[in-house]
Amino acid sequence: MNIVEEIKKLKEEKNAVILAHYYQRDEIQEVADFVGDSLALAQWAAKTDADILVVCGVNFMGETAKILCPDKKVLIPDNTAGCSLADSCKADDLAEFIKQYPGYKVVSYVNTTAEVKALTDVVVTSSNAKEIVESFPKDEKIIFGPDRNLGSYINSVTGREMVVWDGACDVHEQFSLQKIKELKEQNPDAEVLAHPECKKHILIVADKVGSTAALLNYAIKSDCKKFIVATESGILFKMRQSCPDKEFIPAPPEDSTCACNECAFMKYNTLEKLYDALKNEKHEVFVDEEIREKAVISIQRMLDISEKLKL
Ligand code: 13P
Ligand code: SF4
DSSP: OOOOHHHHHHHHHEEEEEEETSSSSSSHHOOOOOOOHHHHHHHHHHHHSSEEEOOOOOOOOHHHHHHHHSSSSSEOOOOOOOOOOHHOOOHHHHHHHHTSSSTTEEESSSSHHHHHHHHSSEETTTTTTTHHTTTSOOOOOOOEEBHHHHHHHHHHHHHHEEEOBBBBBBBBBGGOHHHHHHHHHHOOTOOEOOOOOOOOHHHHHHHHOOOHHHHHHEEESSSOOEEEEESSSHHHHHHHHHOOOEEEEOOBSSSTTOOOOTTTGGGGOOOHHHHHHEEEETTTTTOOOOHHHHHHHHHHHHHHHHHHHHH
């Protein structure tokens, strides 16, 4: 059996689309109808007229799609694909935290559970966090969660003093400054690209800080021919595909056995699991309706602001 051909056939038969995040395995990105960052996946999910969406990413991405498309069947190849960042912010803990800051608006990163989004005024992704925070009046009091690195980066570029939740992505926190400096010494003509979920000492040495889509677009447009990439290494597939004449070097984590940095959760999804989920309509995503009705407001606000600002 040619699994790629079978997946394509099933997609036609079932009027299904496959959405994949840039951190997915190369072969999943190849078979997907759409590959993008978290913002683009939500935007795509909101406008598709397919009957079935197979979201190749982690659980919160499947939930976001389901919240936006309650009448569609949303499947995820492996429903154990969690996220250390989403896990670092439990809804009950956030609700207690919010009580300590009456009158504050709650801005949450998309890497959160549906329950956290239901407690949120507006959701952001790394593609639009700066602009959405800036859309609030200068003196607006804001709680930002759960990523402490993204939160303090947004504080630094906007001059705001948001109260930042103390959560982080285990993958992005692992990049080694020492190893990036060594790579830069060996490749003085290379530029460093970093995702804002990385620690501040990595962001300081970066030539460009941005979401996966922003880093990709920067690499495409830049005159530079070589890049050291400090985000999950799945993005290298699209970077190499989009810029065959440029060199992309993955930034390594502290752990000396690895040359690149992978999110284990993102790699739970395989072509076989994707085929199985689509064929047998397995691992359907469900979101409690009461939670969904609240969560959709904060996600829709994000989409509306992004559309207005053409993000
Ligand atoms: P973006 O897709 O917004 O770049 O976020 C990266 C990420 O960590 C997704 O899990
Ligand atoms: Fe979560 Fe980090 Fe993996 Fe993204 S890379 S899914 S934030 S653990």
